């Protein structure tokens with residue numbers, strides 16, 4: 001069946017959005033019509049290689065046969081019921097995620113930000129549940145990104161996001177350096193939680209050092225505070241393990257997930273260990289949509305596909321192939337100042353040309369983005385092929401040669 005709304009043109013779409021939407025997004029000109037595997041297509045049928053996967057959401061690529069089948073079947077059965085009743089999938093999914101992460105309890109949300117809000121409420125509820133009245137302080141890291149609502153924004157230590165909305169939630173302290181000494185200085189009896197993205201995505205793919213994560217665990221134990229890992233961008237297989245913290249053997253007390261959890265259908269989660277399992281009492285937190293049957297059924301399928309299609313191994317292999325190719329290019333291009341990554345979350349420090357490079361890649365049919373202004377960020381779908389990676393590297397090589405030649409002139 002053809003969709004009558006799809007007769008709209010690119011120009012009409014743009015002018016409608018300009019007129020009727022709050023101008024919160026600076027969009028590129030591309031109108032995405034549909035996708036297949038690692039590619040998307042515009043309204044004129046032009047194909048683009050998606051090296052960003054909808055910002056780490058479309059990890060299984062577009063139009064995955066099994067995802068589409070579950071969407072149709074469960075859509076016909078039931079999209080929503082309400083959290084007043086049970087449905088078959090929420091408990092099954094919670095068990096599956098808890099087992100994979102070494103956790104005990106799960107609360108489902110609709111987004112990453114809401115998962116962070118739930119984590120922050122648990123962090124405040126935890127000391128109270130243990131009879132401690134004065135332990136409100138939350139620690140977070142410089143350049144972090146945890147979301148846009150007031151709680152999540154208050155621990156998102158980036159001036160451009162926070163400045164217009166002050167005053168923010170009080171009792172937050174930002175750690176400015178990722179050193180053990182800086183961590184030690186920040187901790188005291190008032191700290192209830194430390195929040196860390198093991199790989200900072202929006203900051204431009206910054207890998208937090210292992211010794212920092214290990215010291216964080218020790219200090220949280222010493223001060224009876226909670227270690228919260230935000231794995232919304234780096235979790236769910238993106239690093240080649242289910243969760244980034246599993247590369248370091250540092251177990252958090254709480255972990256947040258979202259993005260690719262339900263293959264593009266909105267779903268977030270906060271997972272907690274036995275220590276925090278009794279912190280929230282009935283009625284203290286809730287959501288209308290979070291943990292609905294369609295989202296949970298899709299997330300179960302995502303986990304099945306990752307397992308049955310051996311995608312973690314694929315991420316490790318292709319991530320290694322991509323990083324190796326980038327390092328080879330790095331030897332030829334002075335604009336590539338640093339290459340960082342693990343699995344299929346990769347950043348290339350390009351300085352002031354990053355945004356220009358992203359635009360030129362798009363013109364040549366490749367989607368990527370510039371994180372933190374200066375970093376080319378790559379978050380391709382796990383189903384990407386070696387040939388796709390080769391195509392990307394070849395195009396990046398051409399674009400960088402062009403940019404560097406123009407700079408010299």
Ligand SMILES: Cc1ncc(COP(=O)(O)O)c(C=O)c1O
Nearest residue numbers: 111112113145146147232233258
């Ligand atoms: C690490 C991290 N935390 C939180 C969020 C917020 O998630 P959402 O946009 O689903 O609310 C994001 C989104 O980019 C993220 O990357």
